[in-house]
Amino acid sequence: MTAARTAASPLHPVNEPAERLTLAQALNQALRQEMERDERVLLLGEDVGKDGGVFRVSEGLLDAFGPDRVMDTPLAESGIVGMSVGLAALGFRPVAEIQFMGFLYPALNQLFAHVARYRNRSRGRFHLPLVVRMPYGGGIHPPEHHSESYEALLVHTPGLKVVVPSTPRDAKGLLTAAIQDEDPVVFLEPKRIYRAFREEVPSAPFTEPLGKARVHREGKDVTLVAWGSMVRTALEAHEALERQGVSAEVVDLRTLNPLDLDTLLASAEKTGRVVVVHEAPRTAGFGAELAALLQERALLHLLAPVKRVTGFDTVFPYPLLEHHYLPSPERVAAEALETLSY
Amino acid sequence: MTAARTAASPLHPVNEPAERLTLAQALNQALRQEMERDERVLLLGEDVGKDGGVFRVSEGLLDAFGPDRVMDTPLAESGIVGMSVGLAALGFRPVAEIQFMGFLYPALNQLFAHVARYRNRSRGRFHLPLVVRMPYGGGIHPPEHHSESYEALLVHTPGLKVVVPSTPRDAKGLLTAAIQDEDPVVFLEPKRIYRAFREEVPSAPFTEPLGKARVHREGKDVTLVAWGSMVRTALEAHEALERQGVSAEVVDLRTLNPLDLDTLLASAEKTGRVVVVHEAPRTAGFGAELAALLQERALLHLLAPVKRVTGFDTVFPYPLLEHHYLPSPERVAAEALETLSY
C-alpha cells in the first residue's frame, strides 16, 4: 500500500492549517469561502436557507450571507435550474441545490436543452458558470427516489462537466474548482459518506483540478475504478484482496467529464485487469464507457475483460433490500479475483 | 450478399397482400389497425389530431376514430406522458406522441420516475401498457433541438423497452408489437427516413417480436451494428466495402432494450471485428454498452477493438454543418477497413 499519487495541491503545503472535517462540512466550508471570496456566488434551492439543506451542507450560510445570496426557492426543480441560467447569463455564479438526484428529472430539460448548450448557442457570447449540486447514490435506507445515481445521463450530454468527490478533502477542493469554473458543472455528492468519516482538510481555500483522477492505492495486479461512495467500497475490496496477496490499484475518477483518460489507461496498461464499480444500473452505465475506451485503446494490454460490478438493471430497492443491490467490497473483491483467473 | 436472416413473421406468408409503403405510412397503418382491433388504444399528443402529426404519422385517424380516441393535447410533454400513466393504469392503452425527441426532456420525470417504475412500485398490481413514440435523429436540416438521439438515456433506465425500426415493414410490425406489449415502450422513429424509400408491407396486421435483431446482410469479415436511420448508412457502407472485397455483416438491433445479445455475439464471434454506428454523441452512448458487452463476452474472439462511429460529443450542429456530424457511409467504411488492418 502506497500513498496517494496525486500530490496535495501545490499552493497548500502539507503543514498548512487544517481541520478534520466530514465531507458535508468540507462542502459547507467550500461554499462559505467561495461566497466570501466572490460576491457573485449565490446559493439557491429547496430548504437551503433556514434549514441549511436537508443534509446541512449549507448550514449557517443564510445567516452569514443573507436572503439575497442564499435563497430558499419554491418547490420546483426546473425553476431552480432555469432561474440559475438567467442569473449566470447576467454575470452571477449560482450554485443550485437539487434536494436529491431522484428529483433532478424535472430539471433535465433546463439542464440538457439550455445549460449544456448556452455557450454553443450563443457562440460564446454567453457562458454559464453555474454549479448544480445534489446528493446522489444509495446506502442511507430512504424511501423510493432517494438513492438514484444516473451520472451516465449527464456524461452523455455534451456541454456539462460532471464531478464526484469521494473524500472530504477532495470535496472541498473540487467544489471550489467547480464554482470557479467558467462552464456548468454538475456536482454529485455521495450522501452515504456525507458524515461517514473525517479527514484533514486544509483550512484555506484551495482547488483540486477538474479532470484529474486520484490514485488512492497503487497496485500491480488489478485496477479498481470507482467514484463517489464506491471508492470506499473499492478501498475495502483492496484490503480484502491484499489479505489474499493480490495487489489492487484503486483509481478514483473524481471527474467523470472530462475524464482523466491518461491515468485510467496507465493503470490498465500496468495491471492488465480492470474492474469498474458503480452504483447505477449496469446497462449503459458509465462503466460501459470505461470498458469501451479501455478495449478501444488498450486491447492488447488487457489480460481479461473489463469487469463491471454495478447496481442491477432494476429500480433501486427500498431500504430492506437495498444492501443486496449496492456493490459490496466482497462482491468487488470476488469479481477482481475472477479477472485474475481469466 | 445474402437475404435477411430473420424470416417474415410466420403468421404472414410471403405471398400475402402487401403494399409499398413509406415508413411513415407503415406506422400510420399500424396505428389505424391497432385502433380498429382494440378500442382501448388511444392516441394523444401535440398536433396529432387535425394536423395528423407534424410528420403526418397520425393522418386521418381523428376522422376515423373521433376526438375521444385521438386527442390533440395542450403543449406540455410532461402532461402528455403523465396523463397517459393514469389512462394506462385504468386500462387504456395510450400511444403518446412527443413531437420531437428534443422535446421529450420535460417528460423525463414522468417517464423515469413513474412510467418505468409503476409495475415495480405496485408490485405488479398495476402495469402500464403504453407507448411513447417520437421522431428522433438527424438528417432533415431543422433548427436546433430537432435532431436529438439520446436513446442511451432510455436504455439506462430499467423498466422501459426501447424500439427503433429502420424499415417500413419493421416499423409496422414493431409498432404493432409495442402497442400490444404489456410494458411501456419508447418507440423512436428515424425521421430522416420517414419518407426516404418504400418497401412491401403486409396489409394485414402483424407483429415483429421485440428483442430480436435483424441481420440485413450476412458477411464474414466485419460486423456493422446499427439502428434507425444508421442502418441505411451501414448498408451503404456495406456496398462500399463489398466493392473493395470486404464482406460486412449488417446487424440492425431494432430493439435496444431488451437487446438481442445472441445475434450480436454470434456475429461478433464470426467476424471478430465490430463497428457500432450511432448518431448520438460517442461518450456514454449506447455504442459503449455494446463495446462493453462484446469485450466482456467475446474478448477472445475479437481481432480488433470494437470501433464506434458516432456523432461527436457536441451539440448537434445546425443545418449548414450537420452533414459533418452524422456518420456517413464513407466514414463507416473507412473505420471498418481500419479494424481490418488492426
Place this chain on the structure above:
Amino acid sequence: MPRTRIYEAATERLEILDPEGRADERLLPAQLSEADWVALYRNMVLIRHFDEKALNLQRQGRMGTWGSLRGQEAAQAGLAMALEAEDWVVPSFREHGLLLLRGVPGHLVYAFWKGDERGGALPEEARCLPPSIPVGSQLLHAVGAGLALRLRGERGVAVGLAGDGASSEGDFHEALNFAGVFRPRTVFYIQNNQWAISVPFSRQTAARSIAQKAHAYGIPGLQADGNDVFACYAAAREALDRARAGEGATLVEALTYRMGNHTTADDAQKYRPAEELAHWAARDPILRMRRFLEARGLWDEERETAWAEEVRGRVEGEVEALEAMEPQDPASIFDFMYGNLPWNLAEQKAALMKELGR
C-alpha cells in the same frame, strides 16, 4: 386609462365548525347523519393513533422514514367520508390516514414506509394508485384516471392529492390545465399544511391561496377550513358531485397545518416558531370535533376511553401483522420490472441468488 374587464371571478372559503366546536346547524352537510358525525370523529382518532404509532416504531428502529400527518386528520377523514367505493385515489406520500380509511390494511401502509415493496400492492377494492413521492407529478395521473372514467362512462371520480409545495411544480400546472381542457372526472384535493419542509406557504407562492389558482385554468376552486372535518367533507362532496355529473374538475384546497416534523428525518424546531405551533394546536381538528359531539351528547369520556382502547388494539394488530410478514425474497428485486424477465435481469438475478447461496 379606461379598460374593459374581460374576467371577473371570486374564490371562496368554507367554514362550518369553529375551533370551539360550535357549528351553525344549518350549515351542517345534509348528507351526514349523527352516526356519520361520530364516525368522522372516530376515524380522526384512529388515524392520529396510527400515525403516532408509526413515529414510535421509527424511534425504536422498527420503521423507516415516516411523514406524520398530525393536524391533517380532518382533511383526510372528511375526504374519505365523501368518497364512494367506485372512486379512485391518487395519493402523495402523506395520505396514510386516507389510505387506511379507504380500506388499505394498516400493515401494508407501514410496510411501504418501513421499506418493503410489498406495501405498494394495495388491495384492488381500495382503488388507490401507489403513493407517489416525486412531488406534484401524481396529479397528472389523476387527470388520466379521471379521463379514463369519463371515457368509459363510469360514475367513479379520481381524486388527486398533493400539498402546498406541490403547487409550485410544473406538473401541478399541466394537470390543472389538462383538466380544464379534457374535463376528466377528477378532483384536485390539495392539503395546504402551510409548510413544504422548511419553506412556509408565504415563500411558496405570492398567491394568497391555492384555491385561487383555479382561475388560471377555467375550473372552479374552493378553499375549506382544513381543520374542520365538516368543511372538508362538504367541499370534497361538492367537487365529487360536480365531477360525477360530468361537469369537470374542481380544485379544492384544505387549509390545514402540519403539526409534526416534515418527516422523521426533519427537525421543524430549526425553522418554525413555537408560537405558530401553539396557535394551531388550539385549532386541532380532533379537539373541536370532540367538543362538538360532546356538546350534543354524542360523545363522552367513557366512549373516548373505549374507542382509544379499540384503536390501540387495532393498531397493535397492524404492527403485529407488519412484523409477522415473511422477509421479502431478494429475488423480488428483479421480478416486477417487466412482465417477463429479460436476459440481463435473469443473469443478475441468478448471480445474486448464487451469492446468497440459493
Place this chain on the structure above:
Amino acid sequence: MPRTRIYEAATERLEILDPEGRADERLLPAQLSEADWVALYRNMVLIRHFDEKALNLQRQGRMGTWGSLRGQEAAQAGLAMALEAEDWVVPSFREHGLLLLRGVPGHLVYAFWKGDERGGALPEEARCLPPSIPVGSQLLHAVGAGLALRLRGERGVAVGLAGDGASSEGDFHEALNFAGVFRPRTVFYIQNNQWAISVPFSRQTAARSIAQKAHAYGIPGLQADGNDVFACYAAAREALDRARAGEGATLVEALTYRMGNHTTADDAQKYRPAEELAHWAARDPILRMRRFLEARGLWDEERETAWAEEVRGRVEGEVEALEAMEPQDPASIFDFMYGNLPWNLAEQKAALMKELGR
C-alpha cells in the same frame, strides 16, 4: 351554503386603436410623439418586409425553416418602442421583428434560421439572450435575468417572451410563480396568436385569457389588443415601469393573430378555417396604423412608396450580408462546447479535420 370570499379576481383588456384606425386621442400614450407614431408604423412595415423576404428566400432554398411573424408586428414593435437600452430581451423563436428593432443585424437573424450557429452571437448592445426553441423554458431565464438586475440594483428590466402554447408548459408556471416570490425586474410578454401549430387557443386551456393566469401567482396581469400598436406599447410600458420601480413582475398578454403558417414546414390550410384568416386580415395591425396616420396627415402614398423602397433596400442589404458570410468553419462545431477543448473533443475535431483534408 354561506361562504366567505377570500379572493376577488378581475382582469382587464386595453384597446386604443380600432381596426378602422380610430383612436380616442385621450387614450394615446402620453410618452409618444407624432414622430414616434410614424416610427411605430415604419417599424411594422420594416419587420413585415423582413419576414416576407425570409419566406421568399426559403421558397428559393436560400433559408432554413422560418416561422413567420406576420400579424404580430404591432405586438413586437409596440414592445420594442417601450424598451430602453438597458433592458434585456429573452426571446422565443418568433421574435425576428423585435430582435431587428432591438438592433440585431438582420443578416444574423437570417443566419440563425438558415442554420448557421453564428446567428446566435447577438451583439452585446442588443442585450438579447439567444432565441430559445424549447417552448416556454426561456421564461425562467427571464426570471433569473430580472433577479440579477434587481440584485445588482440596475435599472434594466428583463422581458421574457413566449406564445399562447407556451402557457401550457410547466416552466411557464414555475417562472410566474418564482417571479411572484422573488420579485425580479421581469415582464412576461405573451403573444397570444391564438394558435400553437394546429391547436387553437380554445384547446390550449379552458381559461378565457392568458392574462387571467396571473391570479395564480399574485402578480398583475393585463391583456392588450395585440394588433393595436398603441395598446401593446402602453401595456408593455406599464409593466416595464412597474418592474423598474421595483414593484415586481407583470404578465402582459398581447392578443394577436398568426396570419401565416406556423413555419415554412407547416400548412395551416389543413386545420384553419379560411374565414378566420379573413376576419383577422381585416384587423391587420399595419393597416389600422396606416389609416390612423393618414387621417392625421402624417402619412400618405408618397411616403409609403419611399419607405417601401428604403425597406426593400435595407432588407436586400441584409440578404447580401447573409450570403456574403464566409462559410462557417466545421471546426467550430467543437469550439464552443467548453471554455477549453477537452481531449475527446480535440480528438474528434482532429479526426474531422483529417477527413476534410485540413
